[in-house]
Structures are given as C-alpha cells and as structure tokens.
Amino acid sequence: MTTCIKTPAGDPVSRFCFGTMQFGGKADIANSQALYEACRAVGLNFFDTADVYTDGTSETLLGGFVKAERDKVIIATKVGAEGGCSRDNILSRFDGCRQRLDMDYVDILYLHRWDANTPLEESFETLAELQQAGKIGAIGVSNYAAWQIMKAQAVAVGLGTKIDILQPMYSLVKRQAEVEMLPMAESEGFAVASYSPLGGGLLTGKYGPGDSDRNGADDKGRLVDNLMYKARYGVDWMHQAAQDLSALARDHAVDPATLAVAWVAAHSGITSPIISARSVTQLAPSLAALDYDLSDALKAQLTALTPTPAPATDRLEEV
Template identity: 35%
Template sequence: MDFRYLGNSGLKISEITYGNWLTHGSQVENDVATQCVRAALDEGISTFDTADVYANTVAESVLGEALKGERRADLEIFTKVYFPTGPGAKNDTGLSRKHIMESIDGSLERLQTDYVDLYQAHRYDTETPLEETMQAFADVVRSGKALYIGVSEWTAEQIRDGVTLATELGFQLISNQPQYSMLWRVIEDEVVPTSSELGVSQIVWSPMAQGVLSGKYAPGQAPPEGSRAADEKGGADMIKRFMNDQVLARVQDLKPVAEEAGLSMAQLAVAWVLQNDNVAAALVGASRPEQVAENVKAAGVRLESDVVSRIDEVLGDVVEKDAGKTAETAPKQRMA
C-alpha cells in the first residue's frame, strides 16, 4: 500500500481508502461487511470512510464494530454530516450548529471512538450561513472530536470560501470528496486547480463509475443478477446515467488497454484516478472480501502516458467534463 498526504497537512492516508456506502447495513450482511473490513486491513488499507446517512446510521455502527480492537493510532476514520438521519425531523439535516454538534456525538458513539480523523460536510448547505457551519466545525476540532475538516461535492467557489473562513477560525479544511472517474471528470477544470492552490486534496468516490468501468455491463444486455444496476433499492438509480449502450460499448473497448497494462478493468479505473496529483485517495467498496484484494493492486501503479492517451481516445465524447455539473447535481435545499 502507498500513502499520500491529505491536503496541506501532515496526515498520511492510504491511497486506496475503504468506503462503506451502499454496502454496510444495506446490500451485504454484517458478517460479510466485517470480513471485507478485515480484508482491507490485511491488504494495508488504514483509512476508512463512512457517513451517518449511510443505511441511516447503521453503516457507521457496522464499521465501528468491525474495527473494534484495532490500535486507534494506526487508523484514519472519516465520516460525514448533512443528509437526514433518524426520523428526518426539521433539524435532523443540514449544516446548522445544532445538527453538526448532535451528529458528531452520534457518529463517535456508533464508531466506538473518541475522535474521527476527518469530519466532512457531505454537501453544501444553502440554508445555513457558512459562518455558522464553519464556526461549529472549528468547535468540533477544538473539542478534540475531529482532527481535520473536509467537504464533499463543493464547487470551487464554495471550497475557496470555506478555506478562507477555516483559516480565520484557526483550523484546517484539507479535503473535498467528489465523484471522479474516467467517465466523470467534472472536477478537472475548476475544482482541482482551486484545490491545488489552496492545499486541499480530493478523496474521490466512484472511481469505477458505480462498477461500469469494471466492464461487467455489456451493451444490449440486462445487468447481471445481484449487480448494482439490478438493485432497485438505490443502486440502479445511481448508476443509470452510465447505463446506455454508447457508454457501455466504449468501456468494452478499454479491455485491450487494461490487458496490455497488465491490469484488470477495475484496477485500470482506480489507477487512472490516482494519476491526478491532487487526488489523495480513491474510495473503493466491496461486497466480497476478494474484491478488496483485487482493487488494492491498483496502489502504486503508474500509467504510461500512451496508456492515458489511449483511454482518452477510446472513451471520446462519452466523457462528462462540464464543470457546472457539480453545482447542477447539488441539493438546492435541505431534504427535511
């Protein structure tokens, strides 16, 4: 496993980070989830990412139980706040001081830890003054409940405003967690340059485009039984933007590129996002322990420039690069 600094900080994290969105507490049984976490530890992964909203807090509990007994100083545990949890009452969502202060305590209890290494604003809250949010985060850091603060899916302008306030309040905002893959490159033109300037790293989710870049979905064919695209509980909705024959056909054309690089399709996808110098880690999940061992093989891989060029040629115009998509796909108001 290789390790990278997170933003302009002294914190090192594993460049393959284990995330439990859409799996723990929902798609896989708890004992299998624990096996996946153990497999991640065995492969040298030390960084684990979750959120209070995943399976409505259950994912945090499953991760906390799976990591119980591990030396805390050897781990980097990340979680998030914003989306509705609990019964979804009026203050059970957003980035108000009330919700942040209540949420961090709940997350720590479920994760069975005294602190998280990174506490992240899961989205930007348009209904709470940013000053209120950042003051609350400053107090969370000063209380020792979180060491650093991050955000997720913020625009370049929002990141700049957040870093400015964090600096004034005396704490570090060091990361952004956006979607990023060969197929979804909307952060490249604005978010990445701004983040690089400000000392903020990307922790990218869905580097395999919800599994599409693994090559398991063929054009003109029904998705395999048990796959995310066949999951009507939520997975199918998340992956649908990529599930068209033009995209799937282009992805199939990547197979010889991966073979010549000595990588599986999934490994090629993960290695590709790690070529970006502003990316500190790629988030990978798993529904089976063997998937973890397979994905970890992308760590430390350097793709030759001709391989990167061939990927661009193969995918062509199916790649989404519109920087406006970050704001377009963000919630315009709270969900409760």
Template identity: 35%
Template sequence: MEYRFLGSSGMQVTEITYGNWLTHGSQVENETATACVHAALDAGITSFDTADVYANTVAESVLGEALKGQRRESLEIFTKVHGAIGPKGPNDRGLSRKHILEAIDGSLTRLQVDYVDLYQAHRYDHSTPLEETIQAFADVVRAGKAIYIGVSEWTADQLRAGQELATQAGFRIVSNQPEYNMVSRIIETEVVPESLELGIGQIVWSPVAQGVLTGKYLPGQPTPEGSRATDAKGGNRMVEGWLSNPGLLEAVQNLRPIAADMGLSMAQLAVAWVLQNRNVSSAIIGASRPEQIAENAKASGVDLPEELMVRIDEVLADHVVTDPSLTAPRSPASLRSW
C-alpha cells in the same frame, strides 16, 4: 499499499480508502461487512470512509464494530454530516451548529472512538450561514472530536469561501470528496485548480463508475446477477444512469486491451487512472465480497504511461463529462423562504 498526504495537511492516508456506502447495513450482511473490513486491513488499507446517513447510521455502527480491537492511532477514520438521519426531523439534517454538534457525538458513539481523523460536510448547506457551519466545525476540532475537516461535492467558489472562513477560525479545510472517474471529470476544470491553490486534496468516490468501468456490464446482455444494477435496496438507482448512456458500455469494452497491456484488471485500471491525478489523495473503493478489495488494492502504486492515458481519452472521448456546473446540483437547494 502506498500513502499520500491529505491535501496540505501532515496526515497521510492510503491511496485506497475503503468506503461502506451502499453496502454495510444494507447490501451485505454484517458478517460479510466485517470480512471486507478485515480484507482491507490485510491489503494494507488503513483509511476508512463512512457517513452517518449511510443506512441511516447503521453503516457507522457496522464499521465501528469491525474495527474494534485495531490500534486506533494506526487508522484514519472519516465520516460525514449533512444528510437526514434518525427520525429525519427538521434539525436532523444540514450543517447548522445544532446538528453538527449533536451529529459528531452520535458518530463517535457508533464508531466506538473518541475522535475521527476527518469530519466532512457531506454537501454544501444553502440553508445555513456558512459562518455558522465553519464555526461549529472549528469547535468540533477544538473539542478534540475531529482532527481535520473536509467537505464533499463543493464547487470551487464554495471551497474558496469555506477555506477563507476556516482560516479565520483557526483551522483549514484539507479535503473534498467528489465523484471522479474516467468518464465523470467535472472536477478537473475548476475544482482541482482551486483545490491545488487552497491546499485541498480530493478523496474521490466511484472511481469505477458504480462498476461500469469494470466491464462486467456487457452491451445487449442482461445485468449480472448479484451486481449493483440488480440491488433493489438502492444500488440499482445509482448505476442506471451509467447503463442508459448510449454507447458507453461498448466503449468500455474497448478498454480491455489497454488494461491487458498493463497487466491490470479493468477495475485496477480505473482506480489507477484516478490516482494519476496528483490532486487526488485517495480513491474510495467499496465491496460486497472480500476478494474484490484485495484485487482493487493492487491499483496502488501503478504508474500509467502518458501514451496509455491518451489511448483511454480516445476510447471514451464521446462519453466524458467535464461541465463544472454539474457539481452545484448535487447539493440541495435552500430550504429558507426568506
């Protein structure tokens, strides 16, 4: 397992981060979740990503319990704030000072740690002045409850405005967490160039496009039993857009000989592909079985030759999405009426 610096910070993270969105506290039993965390550690993964909104705070508790007994200084633990949690009242969400300062304490309790290495704004909050949000994050850092601050799914303009205010407040935004894979490339046009200038690294989610790029969803065939597409707890909603993309499943099957040429599985090829982008600090993988982690972790350190990258572009050309304006809709619209 290889490490990369997180943006322009001095902290290094593993090229593969283990994330527990849609799994811990939801899709898999706690015993299996713990086994997956231990499998990640066995594979050399020391970076772990979660959020208070995952399974309405349960995912953080499961991760905290699974990591208990590990040397804290040898781990990089990331969590996020923004989504509605608890009883989901008006102040149980967003990036107000009130919610951030209360949410970080809840996350630390559930994770059973004194601090997190990276505290991330899960989305941009149009309902709270950015100055208020940034000042609250600065106070979290000064209180020793988070070492670094990051964001998720922010546009290039939002990143620039946030970094300017963060610098004035005495810290820097070091990371952004966007969706990024062979098909969804909306960060490449604006977010990545802006991030390179600002010293922000990408921690990307869905490198295998919710499993579609693994090739397990075959054209014209029923969805595999036990796959995310059959998960009635919410996983099916995350993958249905990919499955309804005309011709995508057929195109993905044409990646098989490319993966074979490199001696990689389809999943390994997909994860290795995102890591070719040097602005990517880490790729988040999830798992419902421990053995999936050991396999996907082998993508770390893989160097894909340029001619192979060109072949991938040719295979997926009709399905690649690059429109940077698609980032903004991921953040909820303002709740304000004035």
C-alpha cells in the same frame, strides 16, 4: 501529494481509502469484516463512512472493526446530507456518529453537501468548536463546487480553522473535477479523497453486452436497481466508454476495474481514491491497482476513451 492527514499514531494516509457505504447493507457483517481485513492486509489505513450509510450500521460495524487498532487508522465520517448544516443538526448528527462508532474522536468530519439555507459562519464555527474540543481532526467537504469550497475556506480561515480535504466524484466517465476542483486542490494544498472511481460499477465491465454479471443473476447492481445511479450513468457515451475500457483491458490482460482505479490514482491532484465493494472477491481488482504500473502511453489511451471536459474559460483560443 503531501497531506496533513495522518493516523493518531502519526502514520501517513494510505494511497487508497476504503468506502464503507455497503457495510451492513449489501455487505453483511461477515463480508464487511472480511473487507476490512483485506484492506488492512495490503496497508490501507483510511476508511470512509457517513451517518446516513445503511441507517448508521456502517458506522457501527466500522467502529467495532477498528477498536483494537484505533491509533493505526484514519476514520472519516460525514454529516449534513439530511437536515442540513445548521449548528444543531451538525452537533446532534455528530453525537450519533460518535455513539455508533464508539469513538470520542474522529480524524475527519465532512459536511456531506452544500447547504444554501445555513450561513457558512454557523456551520464552520460549529466545526471549529468541535476541533477545539478535541472531537475531530481535519475538516472536509463533500460534493461542493470549487467556488463553494473557496467561499467556505475563507470563512473557515476567518474562524481560525481550515478545510483540509475534499471529497468529489471522479472517474473516467465523471471528469468535471478536472476543470477547477483538482487544479484548485493542487494550488491550495487540499487533500482529495475522490469517490466512485468505477462509475457506480459501470467501469467494471459487468454491464457490457456479453459480460457476465459478477454479482449473480439475482442482483444486477446499482445501475439497474437504483434510480439515482441509473440517472447518473444512463448516458450512451458512458456505456460505450465502458465497453472500450473492457476491450483495452483484455488487450493488456488486466481487469477493467484495475485500469479504472489506477487511472484515477495517477492524477497528481488525487490523494486517495475511495474504493469499495460488497465482497473480497469484488474488491480484488481495485486493490490490484495499488501495484499496477500504469504507463504514460496506456494512461493516455484511457484518457482518450472519454470526452475531456471544457475548460472554465470561454477564451478557447488561449487554452
């Protein structure tokens, strides 16, 4: 997919994006820097953060890592998860982002989630002003439904700007984006940086019976110690799909995480899947997907592991 998202030096966006949600949290400073360097070593130039990640430490660390090569990387951050998308909140939150990143300019600013209590005109007029002032490049939205995106886009265009990039959830066990989001993105020219290609860690195989916990006995991962992730992925068929994925991966002598990421990346509507990890060792299988040659036959086998979501129309006889 072609996209207008480029580095300040004009280089195209890398095939994968790295999400820094764990910088300064489960990835300490040393591991965070090692992760950044591992990504750069294989050509990743797209890094994603948010004002709420590790109470701002993610932005602070990322800003330090990129300082010596700022023009060679694309930095995306997000506001609006806390406090909504009012003018005052966007401006105050974004000022905090710039201070922590130590940057005058951010390549992408996302609204982190839909705010039903603030008029879209207020939110996007504020984003347009930030663009005109040279403080942000592209505008993005995260966790919006397709109808919300198109409604927001109509407002943005009316204000002389536009949404360029979307950030939806997408994985083998979370395929809702296939119904309207991804077809819309391809039709309307949105770039897509989808998140959680490993289903919160479920698709790494570490939660299957008999599989070792790759993070150590003292840390069972988010599906065990995080209530939000337990609810999101606590569905029997999802865990069965993860076991089936692990079995298929063994048959092909490849890590299940590599297959899971490669499957997401193979979708024509995805610009850059957002991969993440807390250590370089944990990151390696996801990075391996950059060079993995996913055949059409294996892609079809992977797709068949999980239910295809129902189409948007009820006229199923015409699908």
